[in-house]
Amino acid sequence: MSLFIASTGFGIVVASILMIASVGFTLQWGVSNVLNLAYVDLMILAAYLDYSFHQQMHLTSSLAIVLSVIVVALASVAFNQFLLQPFVKRGIRFFYLLIIAFSAGTILQYAIQAIWGPTFFNIAVGGNSTYSLGGLKLTLSQLIIIGIAVGSMIAIHLLLTQTDFGRSMRAVAINPMLAQCSGIRTSWVLNASWFLTGTMCGISGLVLAFNTASFDVNTGAVFLSELLAAVVLGGIGSPYGAMVGSIIVGVVAEWAALLINPFFNVVVALVALVVTLLFRPQGLVRSLTSSTGGGTS
Amino acid sequence: MTGFLLTIGVYFFTELILVLSANLQLGLMGMANLGFVLFLGMGAYTTAIFSMGPATSDSLQHYFYGAALPFPIPLLLAVAVGSLLGLVMGLIALYRMRGHYLAILTLAILTIVWTIVDGFPGFLGGDNGLDAIPQPLASLTTTYESYQVVFLCIAAFCCVVCFWFNERFFKSPLGRMAKAVRENESAATTLGINPFRVRLLATVCGSGMAALAGGLLAEYVTVWGMQPWSYAEIFPAAAAMIIGGRANNWGAALGTFATFVVVGQGLGFLPGFSNNPELSYSIQWILYGVALIGFLWFRPRGFIPEPKPRWKRAPSSVIASPGSTPLNDQPTSVDMAPAHE
Numbered sequence: 001m002s003l004f005i006a007s008t009g010f011g012i013v014v015a016s017i018l019m020i021a022s023v024g025f026t027l028q029w030g031v032s033n034v035l036n037l038a039y040v041d042l043m044i045l046a047a048y049l050d051y052s053f054h055q056q057m058h059l060t061s062s063l064a065i066v067l068s069v070i071v072v073a074l075a076s077v078a079f080n081q082f083l084l085q086p087f088v089k090r091g092i093r094f095f096y097l098l099i100i101a102f103s104a105g106t107i108l109q110y111a112i113q114a115i116w117g118p119t120f121f122n123i124a125v126g127g128n129s130t131y132s133l134g135g136l137k138l139t140l141s142q143l144i145i146i147g148i149a150v151g152s153m154i155a156i157h158l159l160l161t162q163t164d165f166g167r168s169m170r171a172v173a174i175n176p177m178l179a180q181c182s183g184i185r186t187s188w189v190l191n192a193s194w195f196l197t198g199t200m201c202g203i204s205g206l207v208l209a210f211n212t213a214s215f216d217v218n219t220g221a222v223f224l225s226e227l228l229a230a231v232v233l234g235g236i237g238s239p240y241g242a243m244v245g246s247i248i249v250g251v252v253a254e255w256a257a258l259l260i261n262p263f264f265n266v267v268v269a270l271v272a273l274v275v276t277l278l279f280r281p282q283g284l285v286r287s288l289t290s291s292t293g294g295g296t297s
Numbered sequence: 298m299t300g301f302l303l304t305i306g307v308y309f310f311t312e313l314i315l316v317l318s319a320n321l322q323l324g325l326m327g328m329a330n331l332g333f334v335l336f337l338g339m340g341a342y343t344t345a346i347f348s349m350g351p352a353t354s355d356s357l358q359h360y361f362y363g364a365a366l367p368f369p370i371p372l373l374l375a376v377a378v379g380s381l382l383g384l385v386m387g388l389i390a391l392y393r394m395r396g397h398y399l400a401i402l403t404l405a406i407l408t409i410v411w412t413i414v415d416g417f418p419g420f421l422g423g424d425n426g427l428d429a430i431p432q433p434l435a436s437l438t439t440t441y442e443s444y445q446v447v448f449l450c451i452a453a454f455c456c457v458v459c460f461w462f463n464e465r466f467f468k469s470p471l472g473r474m475a476k477a478v479r480e481n482e483s484a485a486t487t488l489g490i491n492p493f494r495v496r497l498l499a500t501v502c503g504s505g506m507a508a509l510a511g512g513l514l515a516e517y518v519t520v521w522g523m524q525p526w527s528y529a530e531i532f533p534a535a536a537a538m539i540i541g542g543r544a545n546n547w548g549a550a551l552g553t554f555a556t557f558v559v560v561g562q563g564l565g566f567l568p569g570f571s572n573n574p575e576l577s578y579s580i581q582w583i584l585y586g587v588a589l590i591g592f593l594w595f596r597p598r599g600f601i602p603e604p605k606p607r608w609k610r611a612p613s614s615v616i617a618s619p620g621s622t623p624l625n626d627q628p629t630s631v632d633m634a635p636a637h638e
Contacts, residue, residue: 098329264416266412
C-alpha cells in the first residue's frame, strides 16, 4: 500500500510536468492548427541551455533559468514567424506542415547532439530532504514543480478568461478570418501566443530535466508519447482538457508501471489515446479555443 | 571497393522498396500514415523467426517461435504477415480518422507495438535483438563478394517487382480513384467511390511492401533490433519521397539515391567527417531536414513532379471557329479519359 501511495505521489509530479507541457502544446495546436512535433525538442533545448548557462558560463541558477526559457520562447516565435507562417500563407497542406515541424525538430535534435555531444547531462537541483503530506513523500524540488504547475494553470485560466489577449487568442483559434474582420491583429496574436506557449515549453523542459537524474537528446522523443496522450485525451485545443488529461495520464501511467511493468506506462498512455480517438475524438472536455477541436483537414 | 559498391546497391534497393511503400500511402493516397515503419519491423521479425529455426538454449537468444524454412518462403510469409497487419491497422485507423488524427493514431500504434516488443525480451528478442539470421542461398557461392552479387540480384528482383506493381497501381483506374480521393474526398464520394476501401487497399499493399523491405534488410544484415524501425526512421523515407517527387516512382528512386546514397554515404568521404562518425551522423540528419524544408519551399513537387493527367482536347476548329455550335454540345470532361504518357 505504501508503494501504491508513493507511486501516486510520483505520478502527481509527472502529471505536473505533463500539465505545463500539454497546456502549451494544446494552445499552440488550437490557435495555429499545427501539430508541432518540434515542441519536445525545444523542451530539451531549454535543459541544454540551462546546463550551459549555469554550469559552463557560471551564471546564477535563477538567471540561467530565466535566460534559457526566454531563448526557447524566442526560438518558438521565430519558428512560427519565419518557417511556418510563410508556408501557411502559401496555403500548404496540413501534411506538409507536419513534415516541416518534424524536419525542424530533427534538425534541432541533431544540432543539439552535434554541439553538446551524445552523452547524458544532469541539471538536477534541490536537496534530498523530504516532506510528508498525508502519506505522500515528496522532495523539495518536486513540491516546487507541483507549485509551478498549479501557479501556471491559474495564470492560464485568468489569461484566457479575463484578459483581452486571451479572448483574442480564442477568437483567432475559432475563426482567424472573422477575428481579423473584427479588428484583431491576427499575426500579432499568433506570435504572442507562440511566445506564451514557447515559455511554457521552456519551463516544462526545465522541470522535466530537474526531475530526472539525467537527460540526453532522446528524452524529448520519449516524452512525446505521454504528451500526445494527455493532449488528445483532454481534447485537442482545450487547455482545461489538457489539465485533466495530464492528471489521468500521469497518475494512471505510474500505477501501470508499478502493477504490470515499467515499460507499460507509455503503453497505457497510448492505449488511452487510441481509445479516445476512436470513440470520443473530441476529448473529455469541450474545447475552449476551437469549435472543431483542432486539425480537420 | 567492389564490395562497398555492392553493399550500397543492396541498401539502395531495400530502401527503395520502403520508399515505394511510403509513396503509395503518403504520396499517391495522401494519407498521413506514419506507421509504415512498423511493418518494416514486423516483416523483418517474421523473416527472422521463420528462417532461424527454434530457439535453443545455447544460442542465448529468446523468441517465441522458430522454424527453418527454405529461401523464398520466409520473405513471402513476411509479405503476408505485413499485409494482414496492415489490414488490421487500416480497419482500426482508417474508418473515421483523417489528417492530424490519423497521423497521431498511427504514430501511437507504432509506439505501442515498439514498446511491447522492447519490453518483453522473450517475445522477439527485445532490446537484445536477434542475430545470426541465415542468409538466403548462402550455399550457392563460397566467397564473400560473389555472395554479395547473389544478394544484389535478389534485392533488385524484389525491388523491380515492387516498382512494377506501383507503376501499375498508379496508372490503373484504382490509382485514378486514389488521386480523386486525395484531391477531393467529397467529390470522389459523389462519383460512387468508397474512400475507405481505396485507402484500405493502399494500406494493405504498402504494408506488404514495407514488410518485404524489412525481410530483405534483416536477411542481408543478419541481425535485427529495435533501432531500424523506431519512430525516427519515418523521417528519411518521407524525405526521400518528397525530395524525389511525391506520387512518382522514378522520383522515389532518385530521392532514395539522393538521400540514402549521396548524403548517407557521401559524407564519410569528406575530410573532417571520415574520422568522426558521430558528427557526420548528426550532419547527415540535419541535411535531411534542411533539404526537406528547402524542397518544400523552392520545389514542392520534388525533383521529378507527379505526371499530370493529360486530357484529350476537343478539335480546335470546333472551339475556335466563330458561329459554330455552342460548347454545350461538346463532350463534357467526365467523358474524356485522362491519358497518362
